[in-house]
Amino acid sequence: MDTTLTDPLIGRLLDGRYRVESRIARGGMASVYLALDVRLERTVAVKVMHPSLAEDPQFVQRFIGEAKSVARLSHPNIVQVFDQGTDGTHVYLSMEYIPGRSLREVLRARGRLPVREALEIVIPVLAALGAAHQAGLIHRDIKPENVLIADDGRVKVVDFGLARAIHGGHLTRTGTMIGTIGYMSPEQVTTGTADARSDVYAVGIMLFELLTGRQPYAGETAMSIAYRHVHENVPAPSSVVPGIPASVDALVRSATDRDPDRRPRDATAMLVAAVEVHRGLTQGGAAHPTPPPGSVTATAVHQAEDLDPVPEREERLAETMIQPQVELLTSPGTAEPRARRGPRPAIWFIGALTLLMLAGIAFSAWWFSQGRYVKVPDLRGQNIVVARQIAQRAGFEVKIGEPRFDDKIEKDRVLDTEPGAGAEVVRGSLLTLIPSGGPETIPVPKVVNLSEADARAKIAEVGLTVGRVSKLPSETVPRGQVIRTNPEVGTRVRKGGKVNLVISAGLLMPNVTDMTREQAEQFLREKGFNVQVVEVTDDTPPGTVIAQHPAGGAEVDAGATVNLTVSKGPEHGWRWPWEIEVAPGEQPPNLVQVPDVRYKNVRDAVHELRAAGFKVHVRKLFGTDRVVAVNPGGQQPPGTKITIWH
Incomplete structure (x- = not known):
């Protein structure tokens, strides 16, 4: 039928941007169109949700959120999502257009594939799913229809997040299965929940189909197929097509194990196994396995007959479906229409069949009750990110709660869970992870310019203690x-921790003894001290400071008074030794002028004095790097000790 006559979207400018040119495909939840992005002048694929989904506001909101998450994925094997929007009743995605065919079309055209080629298709699919699983996204609907083979051979996965968006809408309820029945894991059938291991199961089914040309289970109805997913093990591909290597059988068997805990934990884990199997194939293993004449066993023939697809049902069963689980509580045979049943059986046969059905119902109810509940794992002490991944893989919806302080559990590790470890809850329930905030910490309060007593009180008030107290001028x-x-x-300190204080010692009185009165007075007055001088007779050169009060190094306040005791010289006057009469036969000393090194750099001053032939003694006042006083000055004999202050 010409879709241009029946599809009102064709020829329309969707959302004022995408000119719809033709319909590419139609599925159970959406139709895909080839369109031109008139703004960027590029060809895109536009997926438009069916009206029944677009009418659900919760679905639309969740779908938008999922679209944003998928758009953040950047992987060469994932079809890129460009845009998302609504136009009236139409909810759509704009995606990368991949010229080529779906894997379903490849299977229809070619039938089963050689082992090596099948693995070379599955490996990039697993790589794409692995990237999604690492980002916390589950596909939920892996099947050949959602795998594209580009004309250049690239493999692309499409339709991430759509089933999850539906699952969050009003269209579903507890006890509802979502997905494509032929690829649906047992836990999706029984509980409606899915995690990364459910995607692994679907890939295992798809690999079986690539190797054998058909799905492992066939049935008249979707529910009869779902029943077999829950109650039967997927057969080995080699039982259908002899010659398939045992390593490939093992890969399919591991991926499709009915117990999710025995499957690879996610697509990345299965990818590692698939690459290893591919590497181990011999060149002959890549060939299309064809059984020699007469070598097919009766068992294989029987299984092949069970697996024969019914062509008129294939399209219908390949669509993503929304199906109540309750139908599984009856055996698959009871779902068949009455017109298909044979002649009325004998009464004894009806009784036996009734007993078998009751036993099957009881077993199914027991199995579902066992699979519906799960124990909360003990995640205490685990890194919060790792714990979240573990909980999600166990089937929980995960929420991170408010951190709580704890002295033993490190920050960003799980302190507790709600519900607690060991509690039995319905699979898919909300599990709240309470992270540890580490030990409680308190910011150091501002106590600068407070007295020591006030600072101690303020520090104690916030829950800290005072440690070492030191003084500094x-x-x-x-x-x-x-x-x-x-x-x-402002620095955060563990509650009860210590804070060290540095207290001002005020000014330390500089030691100006042995300095000349003139230089000492000038220096002290420049520093803000008041100076009082007392002169006394002493056997030291006149004008030399011989004592002071407060003494050098004493703690004083700015503006303090300093009493200097200055020598007037000896009672009978002062003369330098060389001024005394020289003894007969002795030569008077050779005098050298002491260089004036005041205000020069200390290092340069020392060098200059030593170059003039003097010894140098350096004394520290306030630690400046400039010389503030020199004594003695004038002319002195070479070798005289000259004291400088800085």
Whole structure:
């Protein structure tokens, strides 16, 4: 039928941007169109949701969120999502257009594939799913229809997140299966939940189909197929097509195990196994396995007959479906229409059949009750990111709660869960992970410029203690007040931890003894001290400071008074030794002028004095790198000790 006559979207400018040119495909939940993005002038594929889904506001909201998540995925084997939007009743996705065919079309055209080629298709599919699983996305509907083979041989996976969007909408309820029945894992059938291992199961079914040309289970109805997923093991591909290597059988068997805990934990784990199997194939293993004449066993023939697809049902059963689970509580045979049943059986046969059906119902109910509930794992102490992944793989919806302080559990590790470890809950329930905030920490309060007593009180008030107290001279902070703390103000410290204080010692009185009166007075007055001088007779050169009060190194306040005791010389006058009369036969000393090195760099001053032939003694006042005083001065004999202050 010409779709241009029946599809109102063809020829329309969707959302004022995408000119719809033709319909490419139609599925159970959406139709895909070839369109031109008139804004960027590029060809795109536009997937438009069916109206029944677009009418559900919760579906639309969840679908938009899933589309954003998928758009963030960047992987060469995932069809890129460009845009998402709505136009009236149409909810759509704009995606990368891949010229080529779906894997379903390849299977219809070619039938089963050689082992090596089948693996070379599955491996990029697993790589794409692995990237999605790492990002926390589950596909939920892996099947050949959702795998594209580009004209250049690239393999692309499409339709991430659509089934999840439906699952979150009002269209479903507890006890509803979503997906394509031929690829649906047992847990999807029984509980409606899916995780990364459900995608692994679907890939295993798809690999079986690539190797054998058909799905492992056939039936008259979707429910009869679902029943077999729950109750039967997927047969080995080699039982249908002899010659398939045992390693490939093992890969399919592992991926399709009915117990999710025995499957590879995610697509990346299965990818590693698939690559290893591919590497181990001999060249002959890549050939299309064809059984020699007469070598097919009766069992294989029987299984092949069971697996024969019914062509008129194939299209219908390949669509993504929404199906109540309750139908599985009856055996698959009871779902057949009455017109298909044979002649009325004997009464004894009806009784036996009734007993078998009752036993099957009881067994199914027991199995479902066992599979419906799951124990909360003990995740305490686990890294919060790792714990979230473990919980999601176990089938829980996961929420990260508010952190709580704890002295034993490190920050960003699980402190507790709600419900607690060991509790039995319905699979898919919400599990809240409570992360540890680590030990409680408190910021160091601002106590600078407070007295030591006030600082101690403020630190104790916030739950910290004062540790070591040290003093440091300061020209700016008054004596007895806090200069700084260690750790610094604002730094978070474990509750009850120690804070060290540095208290101002005020000014330390400089030691100016042995300095000349003139230089000592000038220096002290420049520093803000008041100077009083007392002169006394002493056997030291006149004008030399011989004592001071407060003494050098004493703690004083700015503006303090300093009493200097200055020598007037000896009672009978002072003369330098060389000024005394020289003894007969002796030569007077050779005098050298002491260089004036005041205000010069200390290192340069020392070098200059030594070059002039003098010894040098350096004394520290306030630690400046400039010389502030020199004594003695004038002319002195070579070798005289000259003291400089800085």
